[in-house]
Amino acid sequence: MLFNPQLIQKYDKPGPRYTSYPPATFFKSGIGQELFREHIIASNQSHPRNLSFYFHVPFCPQLCNFCGCNTGAMPRRDYVELYMKTMMREFETVAQWLDASRPVTQIHWGGGTPNAISMKLVGDVMSLVRKYFTLAEDAEVAMECNPAYVSYKQVDELVDMGFNRISLGIQDFETEVLRRIHRKPSTLPVSDLVKYMQDKGIRVNLDFVYGLPGQSPESFENTIRQAYDANPDRIVTFSYAHVPWVKAAQKELEQYAIPQGTEKLEMFRRTYEKLTRDGYVAIGLDHFAKPDDEMAQALTAHSLHRNFMGYCTISHTGQVYAFGASSITQLDNAYFQNYKDTQAYIDAVTAQETAVDKGYIMTDTDKLCRAVIQEIMCNHFVDLETMAARFQLTYGELQEKLCFNPDALQSFIEDDLVKWENHKLTVFPEGRMFLRNVAMLFDPLYSVGTGQYSRTV
Structure with a gap:
């Protein structure tokens, strides 16, 4: 890949990320629950036929100030249980509108920090999914995990529930960078944790963010070297998006120098050259996968796909039915987003079984x-x-x-x-x-x- 500073300067401008089309900025409020129901039912006749389920847990034990996700401080246990029971109620409502013969090929848990809540609550949701639907033999069941809250016991519990992919949000191995973004380091040695998961049949992603305060090309190169040595199935390097007009907490980072321009480019250049030289295949904008990984093979076959949950293969792609606060349902004909505020979400499901706040009907x-x-x-x-x-x-x-x-x-x-x-x-x-x-x-x-x-x- 050519890393030309002049071209970077020429083409670097604001633009959509295209995790969906149209982008979520075009979603409109006032979408009625009946219209949502009609489109869910109609989606049974659309393609892809496969089902993808997304569950959003909008709570974190400690809030990172760089994060652009919809999340908040971890509330008391009874409120978490109320939220999860509400999400299960929402799921049951939608499940009854779906054709149960459609196979489930993808389940994804995001947040927030889904691995910081009780695994029993996660298990209750997974049992409910299996009550209504059949998972395909090769279904991908994934969870985004903060390694600060992962234990070997938790890994075993996730395996027992059928999880087979874990994304560990490392972000950086440097303690000073983590301090500035208010993030705790991994409780367990990451290389040991990756090996333990892989031995249990879990495919592992290690996620990183470049462009954070405290990072330099040299320090991030060291972080990627440690990531490579841990031997994960995929390495993901997200470019930090500084959008304080969306996430006010990011303004706190402005007390530090935030890497930009050529410095940020150099971080990615070193990452790209290291990983592609030493055996990983570059996928899209930010993923690196081993050559035998299904994602690398899909790239070669021109059968790669992308949705709000990230890159995936056509075989695992389904229309996405999303549950929880702020979650976005992606159908062939429409998008629907739930209320972002957790209490507003709970109140809506309690009153009318679903919680759609806004959406977009496709032409x-x-x-x-x-x-x-x-x-x-x-x-x-x-x-x-x-x-x-x-x-x-x-x-x-x-x-x-x-x-x-x-x-x-x-x-x-x-x-x-x-x-x-x-x-x-x-x-x-x-x-x-x-x-x-x-x-x-x-x-x-x-x-x-x-x-x-x-x-x-």
């Missing part, structure tokens, strides 16, 4: 844009002629709906970042840092300017 053009942007972001390639045929359009009609002008690619072509030939777009490895910029050329809604965005690089 045919939205679906086309989503498909094109998905291909660019995941597989670094899109054949617009094939895409036009898929949507029963002429190439000219596709261009018009996307508001796409090939001349807009000229700068990327001149910089040797992409190839445009016979209506096929290929993003070179040198251009992968600018995937968001390329995707924006196929986004007719971007010019509307709804919401503020993090920077693209």
